[in-house]
Amino acid sequence: MVAIDFTAKTKELIDNLKGICTTYGLGNDGNEFKIITQVFLYKFMNDKFGYEVKQLEPKLAQAESWEKEISKYTDEQYEMLLLRMKPENAKLKREHFLANLYNKQDKEEFAKLFDDILRDIAIFNNDIFSVKTGTGAKIILFDELSNYITDSSQRDNFCKAIVNQLVNFSFEKIFNQKFDFFSTIFEYLIKDYNKDGGGKYAEYYTPHAVSKIMASILVDKPVSNVTCYDPSAGSGTLLMNLAHAIGEDRCTIYSQDISQKSTSMLRLNLILNNLVHSIQNIIQGNTMLTPYHKVGDKLMTFDYIVSNPPFKLDFSEYVSSLDTKQNKERFFAGFPNIPKKDKDKMAIYPLFIQHIMFSLSDKGKAAIVVPTGFITAQSGIEKKIRERLVEQKMLRGVVSMPSNIFATTGTNVSILFLDKANTKGDIVLMDASKLGTTVKDGKNQKTLLSDEEEQLIIETFNKHEAKEDFTVVVSYEQIKEKNYSFSAGQYFEVKIEYTDITPAEFETKMNGFKMNLDNLFAESKTLEKEIQKQLNRLKYE
Structure with a gap:
């Protein structure tokens, strides 16, 4: 109360x-x-x-x-x-x-x-x-x-x-209150200032359902003294949910984001959520061009990484600076071509996925929001990334979310889960697209997941359960056979239902079909005669 x-x-x-x-x-x-x-x-x-x-x-x-x-x-x-x-x-x-x-x-x-x-x-x-x-x-x-x-x-x-x-x-x-209280207050505090109309580097707010699912699947057992990272942190929703799932005193937060406004919001979020010890690791800057967190000359690696990166962004002005010998392994799949027009539609999220893969520690785990098209693309950078995830045996699974889970974008999204310790396979592919209830959010439609639906996704994934038309559990070899598709729907069994009937029932059904056809044929002949009759009456005047 x-x-x-x-x-x-x-x-x-x-x-x-x-x-x-x-x-x-x-x-x-x-x-x-x-x-x-x-x-x-x-x-x-x-x-x-x-x-x-x-x-x-x-x-x-x-x-x-x-x-x-x-x-x-x-x-x-x-x-x-x-x-x-x-x-x-x-x-x-x-x-x-x-x-x-x-x-x-x-x-x-x-x-x-x-x-x-x-x-x-x-x-x-x-x-x-x-x-x-x-x-x-x-x-x-x-x-x-x-x-x-x-x-x-x-x-x-x-x-x-x-x-x-x-x-x-x-x-x-209220200082004895925890995450749920302060996350609600923080959302209300910044609700008018975290819109998607803020220009080139607009902030996108990750819905709580998505954040909770990502954190609850990543942190499926107690851990301590771990590092958590978001290379496109925004106002910190994903990091706060992750830290809460781990325990604020058992993790250290690292982040980078190009937006000064987002970085200020993230600092406020850390202060409200008892994570002041991590403020020194919050960096405002371009993660792709100048990643900040390093150990010596090498990029730092992290135990947990979460990210909802921008999907499309014009980075043509510095793409040539990324294509260097030093970045060859970080961006192993390459860079997108620069379009002659509509450069703001350049897909930047594949660069973030590659950066995250490169930034995982030996037993690191990651959860990344991606456009659902990524999981089935049959060519280009996206296909190369999926092949590497399978070849290096670091894929844990994919959850395809309902449409309009983000009210601000019509793009369907999926959550890509990585785990460098998942060498044995046992990969969970989930189609959660049919869940949720659609509501009006201003001028947009938004899909909301109930608490029970959120728990269904989390528990089914973490238990590695196969459920008809919902989840499949597959091996790396099976994914290779399906041309590296990460879409659950392509692995669902097509079932044909058979019903046993007696010879007498079969005879009755066939007689019924014949009688029906006879009636249709008779009706057709009547119509033909009527059409001929009407045509004969037509005269030129």
């Missing part, structure tokens, strides 16, 4: 912050998402700091105002308190507290004070919360948010409205 109540209150806070942005002319502005997400994060960090220091100092928990009580500490006492905090928690100076801002609203240039405090928090916690670009530059936690208000005379009022909204609510009672 507490979680339900706080979910509603948190969503109300988000809506109110968006209302303030609208009032000050920033509704649907390109910078609105920065203001909303960063203000939300500041509030979250402030309350989390209060929660953590109360665990360390019981007298702070008993005080009417922990901020007032902590203001009595000497500088040395306060420094010792900060040193006792967990390394993944944000450290705040006393002037950073939200209560301090609230009490200084009568100060001149309040907007500057607001910006200075956020910037100082970012600098004070730079080693923990900064993400890096591919060149090593650090992207700090907070921007100067008031500068997004073009009318400088309104900046103070804007910041005061934000602060007054934040003090009406506290997160403290």
